[in-house]
Amino acid sequence: MDLQQSVVASGAINPIETVLVGAQVSGIIKEILVDYNSEVRRGQVIARIDPRVFEAKVDQCRSALELARAEVEKAKTNLSLATSQFKRYESLWRQRLVSELDLDNNRALYETAQAEFRAAQARASQAAAQLIEAETNLGYTNITSPVNGIVISRNVEVGRTVVASFQTPTLFTIAQDLTQMQVEAAVDGAEVGDIKVGQAATFTVDAYTDKVFSGKIDQVRLAPQTTQNVVTYTVLIQTPNPDLLLKPGMIATVTILTDARTGVLAVPNAALRFQPRGHTAPEAAGSHVVWRLEANEVPRPVLASCGISNGLWTELKNSPLQEGDLVIIDQVTGTRGGGMGLRSLFY
Numbered sequence: 001m002d003l004q005q006s007v008v009a010s011g012a013i014n015p016i017e018t019v020l021v022g023a024q025v026s027g028i029i030k031e032i033l034v035d036y037n038s039e040v041r042r043g044q045v046i047a048r049i050d051p052r053v054f055e056a057k058v059d060q061c062r063s064a065l066e067l068a069r070a071e072v073e074k075a076k077t078n079l080s081l082a083t084s085q086f087k088r089y090e091s092l093w094r095q096r097l098v099s100e101l102d103l104d105n106n107r108a109l110y111e112t113a114q115a116e117f118r119a120a121q122a123r124a125s126q127a128a129a130q131l132i133e134a135e136t137n138l139g140y141t142n143i144t145s146p147v148n149g150i151v152i153s154r155n156v157e158v159g160r161t162v163v164a165s166f167q168t169p170t171l172f173t174i175a176q177d178l179t180q181m182q183v184e185a186a187v188d189g190a191e192v193g194d195i196k197v198g199q200a201a202t203f204t205v206d207a208y209t210d211k212v213f214s215g216k217i218d219q220v221r222l223a224p225q226t227t228q229n230v231v232t233y234t235v236l237i238q239t240p241n242p243d244l245l246l247k248p249g250m251i252a253t254v255t256i257l258t259d260a261r262t263g264v265l266a267v268p269n270a271a272l273r274f275q276p277r278g279h280t281a282p283e284a285a286g287s288h289v290v291w292r293l294e295a296n297e298v299p300r301p302v303l304a305s306c307g308i309s310n311g312l313w314t315e316l317k318n319s320p321l322q323e324g325d326l327v328i329i330d331q332v333t334g335t336r337g338g339g340m341g342l343r344s345l346f347y
Contacts (some may be wrong), residue, residue, distance in 0.1 A: 011185035082113035215239030
């Protein structure tokens with residue numbers, strides 16, 4: 001018999017990569033240039049914030065920079081004058097034509113002029129930086145797409161005020177490539193140990209009940225999710241979507257193939273659970289008991305090791321049972337003569 005062991009889970013279908021596009025500056029949305037399902041290119045303007053406040057700030061910073069540069073020129077001229085005067089007094093002092101006090105006063109004026117020149121340069125640099133910041137913020141009023149993709153969500157309307165303070169508001173969600181999707185399946189913690197990267201998986205969605213999609217395990221995330229004391233792990237399954245049949249948000253029922261056997265000896269799972277009344281099963285570590293129906297309709301326990309299971313049948317290993325033997329799966333009442341009857345099954 002051929003057996004396949006699998007894990008069944010469910011999860012949502014999403015694009016492999018989505019980008020959240022927000023606003024870097026606060027303001028009123030003046031224009032929206034895309035809508036749901038719009039194809040966008042990297043760098044394309046998709047919305048605009050009213051730029052008037054930011055344009056005024058740029059003009060203000062540009063004027064401040066011009067003023068700061070004029071102050072630099074003024075401080076430079078004063079420094080040149082103070083330098084010449086100090087050198088002249090220094091020469092005169094060497095000739096003992098001026099007092100040392102006059103030399104010290106001119107040295108102080110010279111050093112003050114140097115400090116004022118450096119301060120003016122610093123103010124000019126600060127004004128230049130503020131202009132760059134203002135121009136950058138003005139550029140942020142044009143909200144552009146950072147990637148090539150398709151708009152799958154639009155959370156803004158014309159006239160709405162967006163506030164970019166502690167958290168950037170999300171205006172658009174862009175999927176980079178809808179021809180490649182992934183299923184984010186929630187796998188029970190008791191079964192996640194059988195999941196490995198690269199394993200094959202199949203899944204169905206309610207929109208196409210007669211179609212089975214296929215994919216491969218791409219990632220088993222180690223972060224557990226606990227819901228009502230049930231621990232699950234997120235397993236990502238990548239699947240091609242060339243015809244765009246799969247849509248973001250669809251719920252998929254996933255079957256992950258974890259193991260397979262061909263030509264194995266198998267027994268119904270009910271036979272592993274059966275215990276006849278009035279009989280005691282032998283105990284053996286690591287083994288299970290299967291009750292075989294002998295020719296005289298007497299149940300006889302047989303020890304066997306179990307392999308993989310598909311939920312209905314289980315592989316038997318190291319067992320004296322042979323193909324065609326009858327194993328007991330149930331005990332019923334109401335047989336002729338008022339006795340107990342045994343239900344058996346070939347495997």
